[in-house]
Amino acid sequence: MANGLERHLQRREDIFLMGRELGRRSRSRCELCGERTSLEIVEVPPLPEDPDPDHALMVCARCRTLVEGGKRKGGADDLRFLCEAIWSELAPVQIVAVRAMRRLSDEGVDWASRALEDLYLDEAIEARL
Numbered sequence: 001m002a003n004g005l006e007r008h009l010q011r012r013e014d015i016f017l018m019g020r021e022l023g024r025r026s027r028s029r030c031e032l033c034g035e036r037t038s039l040e041i042v043e044v045p046p047l048p049e050d051p052d053p054d055h056a057l058m059v060c061a062r063c064r065t066l067v068e069g070g071k072r073k074g075g076a077d078d079l080r081f082l083c084e085a086i087w088s089e090l091a092p093v094q095i096v097a098v099r100a101m102r103r104l105s106d107e108g109v110d111w112a113s114r115a116l117e118d119l120y121l122d123e124a125i126e127a128r129l
C-alpha cells in the first residue's frame with residue numbers, strides 16, 4: 001500500500017509524462033486563449049483518480065486562474081477569447097470556458113450572458129460542469 005507521499009510523487013510523475021501529450025495537443029499555445037507564452041499543465045477539477053489528458057490543460061498563467069476558479073486579475077473584456085473557447089471540441093477546454101463564462105455572467109457581464117444563451121452543450125459535457 002503506497003503512502004500519501006508516494007502517491008503524491010507518483011501523481012507528479014504521471015502529470016509530467018502527460019505533459020508530452022499535452023505539449024503536442026496544444027502546439028505550444030495556451031489551450032484557452034491561444035497565446036504563445038510560458039505554459040503549465042493544470043488539472044481540471046474534479047480530479048480523476050489518475051491524471052488524464054481529458055481532465056487537464058496546457059495553459060498560461062492568466063488562464064490558470066480560470067481553471068482553478070481563483071480571483072480574476074484585470075477586466076472581464078480581457079476574457080473575450082472565452083466566447084470561442086466555449087465551442088471547443090476539446091472537453092477540458094469547453095468545460096473550463098463554460099464555467100468561467102457562467103461566473104462572468106453571474107457578475108453581470110452582458111457579452112458572457114449573450115454568448116451562453118446561444119451555446120449548445122453535449123449532455124456528457126453538461127454532466128461534467
Ligand SMILES: [Zn+2]
Binds near residue numbers: 030031033
Ligand atoms: Zn491563456
